[in-house]
Amino acid sequence: MWFPLFVALVVAVYVYHQLKYLYLSRKWKTQPVKKFRSYFFGLDKFALMHKLSKKGYLSDYHKEEYDKYGETFEIGLLSKRILFTMSPENIKAMVSTQFDDFSIGVRKKAFGPLLGNGVFVSEGETWKHSRLMMKPQFAREQISHVQIVEPHIQVFAKHVRKYSGKLFDIQHLFHKLTFDAATEFLLGESVSSLQDESIGYDPKLMDMEEKGNFDESFTFLQRYVVLRASLLDFYWVANSKAFRHHVDVCHSFTRYFVDKALRLRPEEIEKKSEEGYTFLYELVKDNRDPVVLRDQILNLMLAGRSTTGSLLLSTFFELARNPPVWERLKDEIRQHFGTGETKEELALITFENLKRCTYLRWVLNEALRMYPPVAKNLREAIKDTTLPRGGGPDGESPVLIRKNSLVMFHIYSVQRLEKYYGKDAQIFRPERWELLSKIGWAFMPFSSGPRICLGQQFALTEASYITVRLAQMFANIETHDSTYPPRKSSNATMQYLDGVNISLW
Numbered sequence: 001m002w003f004p005l006f007v008a009l010v011v012a013v014y015v016y017h018q019l020k021y022l023y024l025s026r027k028w029k030t031q032p033v034k035k036f037r038s039y040f041f042g043l044d045k046f047a048l049m050h051k052l053s054k055k056g057y058l059s060d061y062h063k064e065e066y067d068k069y070g071e072t073f074e075i076g077l078l079s080k081r082i083l084f085t086m087s088p089e090n091i092k093a094m095v096s097t098q099f100d101d102f103s104i105g106v107r108k109k110a111f112g113p114l115l116g117n118g119v120f121v122s123e124g125e126t127w128k129h130s131r132l133m134m135k136p137q138f139a140r141e142q143i144s145h146v147q148i149v150e151p152h153i154q155v156f157a158k159h160v161r162k163y164s165g166k167l168f169d170i171q172h173l174f175h176k177l178t179f180d181a182a183t184e185f186l187l188g189e190s191v192s193s194l195q196d197e198s199i200g201y202d203p204k205l206m207d208m209e210e211k212g213n214f215d216e217s218f219t220f221l222q223r224y225v226v227l228r229a230s231l232l233d234f235y236w237v238a239n240s241k242a243f244r245h246h247v248d249v250c251h252s253f254t255r256y257f258v259d260k261a262l263r264l265r266p267e268e269i270e271k272k273s274e275e276g277y278t279f280l281y282e283l284v285k286d287n288r289d290p291v292v293l294r295d296q297i298l299n300l301m302l303a304g305r306s307t308t309g310s311l312l313l314s315t316f317f318e319l320a321r322n323p324p325v326w327e328r329l330k331d332e333i334r335q336h337f338g339t340g341e342t343k344e345e346l347a348l349i350t351f352e353n354l355k356r357c358t359y360l361r362w363v364l365n366e367a368l369r370m371y372p373p374v375a376k377n378l379r380e381a382i383k384d385t386t387l388p389r390g391g392g393p394d395g396e397s398p399v400l401i402r403k404n405s406l407v408m409f410h411i412y413s414v415q416r417l418e419k420y421y422g423k424d425a426q427i428f429r430p431e432r433w434e435l436l437s438k439i440g441w442a443f444m445p446f447s448s449g450p451r452i453c454l455g456q457q458f459a460l461t462e463a464s465y466i467t468v469r470l471a472q473m474f475a476n477i478e479t480h481d482s483t484y485p486p487r488k489s490s491n492a493t494m495q496y497l498d499g500v501n502i503s504l505w
């Protein structure tokens, strides 16, 4: 009795959806999108992507697929239908012109236990409020405090000198450098992860007592939350005891600094602001909720930590392979800032002066183009809607996007398209930027629209400063990597699976 009723209900729901699909397709003049053949609920595809990701060729594989199937196609994966796209028009629609039709999908649920309601993971009014609270802190004047990085570069240089011109992997050093600088900028105190015994620091003297295993926990969590996000609707399966433990470590570490800031009297905070810029102290002036403060700081750390490290890595990976680029860059740096050996010369390296270094900007742009730190991204439709490209045999017509369906977009593939960057699009050539000032939606390493990266200027200034100082300190660079294109992991931020092995002296 119940079974036929159940079957009838399922059929009725199916027919209703099909009819609605037909109705909306006619109304919005959409065309069917190319479907990518997959089996076992897409698990074959899922397994292949996992394998390629481990080998370091997932981003390159996606690019090849787009070359084969066109700029937009659909696959079924687990319980969802996912549209894959590299069409700049579609990306523009999702992040900008049709912003209200899409959400950030599983990110909130996957990252939530660590990041709460912070700006990177929230939506709607909570997100708007967060952005309003954080945006002024990234204003131009504040970023001009680039010299905060200098003491950390000095420690970094000790590590480089330790190798006396011999081969070393710069990857973990760059990540430590950006983490040390970020914690100082955000919390007012650095975790000083670069200061270790190998360069003569006594760890017992240097360790902040509160630091505990923060560094290790944060690194674990960065990977784990991405694993949760990649499981889509099944994100909750990844909820291990270790995950919960590391979340506790990071929360109490950040809370220690928040409580410390909240105990300060307003005049003490003012005094500290005059001495140097600390993000947390500026936030405390407007908001005194300890959980909100903790969440926002952790959101910035997660969004900004390995992205800036990744940009520096790609830059030095290519500089080491391209001696003429390295020489031209050094010339420009010498012209603008000298050798950096005197206090006066160091004081020249400001936000404004860094912006005047045209070739430096081209070099960073080219690294961001070829190796975007955020290589792919995801959105979920929150209502029935359309995207402008991907429908019909030529892929030029609009496509229907049903509520709850996912769209995965690949900035990596867009930024390597020959139709925008020419026949040598797969080659590192900073000079191309002389003619690319109006490239628009084919270049968006920091995304665009209302959710555009909050830390864009901060990251570019920090990466510029570090590049300038290293080029001043070390005249020679040489690559020891023979695999090209490099094996990359791009599940969260782009990293180099074999490291970036160079000598610098």
Ligand code: HEM
Pocket (backbone or CB within 6 Å): 104, 119, 120, 121, 131, 299, 300, 301, 303, 304, 305, 307, 308, 311, 372, 373, 374, 377, 378, 445, 446, 447, 450, 451, 452, 453, 454, 455, 456, 458, 459, 460
């Ligand atoms: C080269 C370095 C960086 C790159 C390539 C980068 C890239 C991005 C991208 C693509 C997004 C958009 C994500 C989305 O819409 O789904 C984003 C968002 C964000 N970024 Fe960055 N980022 C970098 C550095 C930083 C730094 C240093 C900070 C902070 C200190 C930061 C803070 C943020 C925040 C808070 C958001 C979320 C904005 C929102 O959702 O409203 N980023 N970033």
